[in-house]
Amino acid sequence: MTTIRDVAKRAGVAPITVSRVLNRSGYVRPETRQRVEQAAAELHYVPNMLAHSFRSHRTNTLALVVTDITNPFWTTVARGVEDVASMAGFSVFFCNTDENETKQAQYIAALLRRRVDGVLLAPAASSGADVHALQRQNVGVVVLDRRVEGVAVDTVRGDSVDGAFQLVRHLTDLGHRRIALLAGPAGLSVSQERAAGYERALRAAGLPLDPSLMHFGAFTVASGHAMMRALLAHRPTAIFAANNFIAAGALTAMREAGLHTPEDISVVVFDDLPDPYVTTPVLTVVAQPAYTLGKAATERLLERLRQPELPVRDLVLPVQLLVRRSTAAPAPQ
Numbered sequence: 001m002t003t004i005r006d007v008a009k010r011a012g013v014a015p016i017t018v019s020r021v022l023n024r025s026g027y028v029r030p031e032t033r034q035r036v037e038q039a040a041a042e043l044h045y046v047p048n049m050l051a052h053s054f055r056s057h058r059t060n061t062l063a064l065v066v067t068d069i070t071n072p073f074w075t076t077v078a079r080g081v082e083d084v085a086s087m088a089g090f091s092v093f094f095c096n097t098d099e100n101e102t103k104q105a106q107y108i109a110a111l112l113r114r115r116v117d118g119v120l121l122a123p124a125a126s127s128g129a130d131v132h133a134l135q136r137q138n139v140g141v142v143v144l145d146r147r148v149e150g151v152a153v154d155t156v157r158g159d160s161v162d163g164a165f166q167l168v169r170h171l172t173d174l175g176h177r178r179i180a181l182l183a184g185p186a187g188l189s190v191s192q193e194r195a196a197g198y199e200r201a202l203r204a205a206g207l208p209l210d211p212s213l214m215h216f217g218a219f220t221v222a223s224g225h226a227m228m229r230a231l232l233a234h235r236p237t238a239i240f241a242a243n244n245f246i247a248a249g250a251l252t253a254m255r256e257a258g259l260h261t262p263e264d265i266s267v268v269v270f271d272d273l274p275d276p277y278v279t280t281p282v283l284t285v286v287a288q289p290a291y292t293l294g295k296a297a298t299e300r301l302l303e304r305l306r307q308p309e310l311p312v313r314d315l316v317l318p319v320q321l322l323v324r325r326s327t328a329a330p331a332p333q
Helices: 004-011 015-023 030-043 048-053 072-087 101-113 129-136 160-173 189-204 221-234 244-256 290-306
Strands: 061-066 091-096 118-121 140-144 154-158 179-183 214-216 238-241 266-270 284-287 314-317 320-322
Touching (some): 004 015, 030 101, 061 290, 072 091, 091 101, 101 129, 118 129, 118 290, 129 140, 154 160, 154 290, 160 266, 160 284, 160 320, 179 189, 179 244, 189 214, 214 221, 221 244, 238 244, 244 266, 290 314
Parallel strands (some): 118 140, 140 154, 179 238
Antiparallel strands (some): 284 320
16 A cells, blocks of 8 residues: 655655645645645555545545536536435535546545545546556446446446447448548547447448548547548548537538538537537537436446445446438539
8 A cells, every 4th residue: 555655755755745735734835745746646645544434434425527527418417416416415526637647646636535435437548547546445436438447347338339330320321431530539448439330330331441531639629620620631521520529629620621511521420519619500419318327327326335345337328319410412523
């Protein structure tokens, strides 16, 4: 188990300085405080007195750790979490990681110090390090939307493979043959699953994979914009955006290039777009049951707090294809 001396050694300070920082007692220079907090987060350090007493007293608090609470998908998930938690007498902390592993580790360390009873985590990476850190301190964990490797943990997620397959099959049924993929980080399970659905649909239509049409970046508007600009030279007739923020950036890049949807390029999206980005025509999407996802995950977390010995479960929720006006047959070449 990590000790205060391990943190002190990592930060290059005395153990008493680590104690002052973590207990918020005495003056410590801001740069030193930051160094100690960073070391504690990296080592997943929890003060011993909390670790020993952690399970003896409930705090009736949970935490929802997501990538970006401004994304309407996560906003809706959060409502489902809060409704169930509130009914059970729990309060919820909300944390944004911005897909940053360091920031996520810092939040996990802070939540451990606050002695939260359970964490609902949308991991910034497929590594299970932070899940392990929580489980070592007997904190209940449910992973949302994604999977982690090498750790037994409850998971609640939408069916990314089937959703991507439905979207791309809709495009191939319309006659599209040059369909681009704009996805998130290549290392994330959710990116891999949506890419797998894309590839499955192309194979089902007898189409080859074209690496020049497959782009991986981040689940952000800026990344969608950059990937779409790079893609335009390859002349796709349709794009599959692997989340709503990627789609928002891609649509902006298309408008800047004087292109229209669906006349020039058809667009399909995993998840709906937020209101500020909605344009005409309304987009064809696969919709996830976001509220249900948040609700089911919180119910599972509360069950695990009551019965830690429950077997691990991976709950995959069905998704729904909504065909709207952003797709059409490709224009004659």
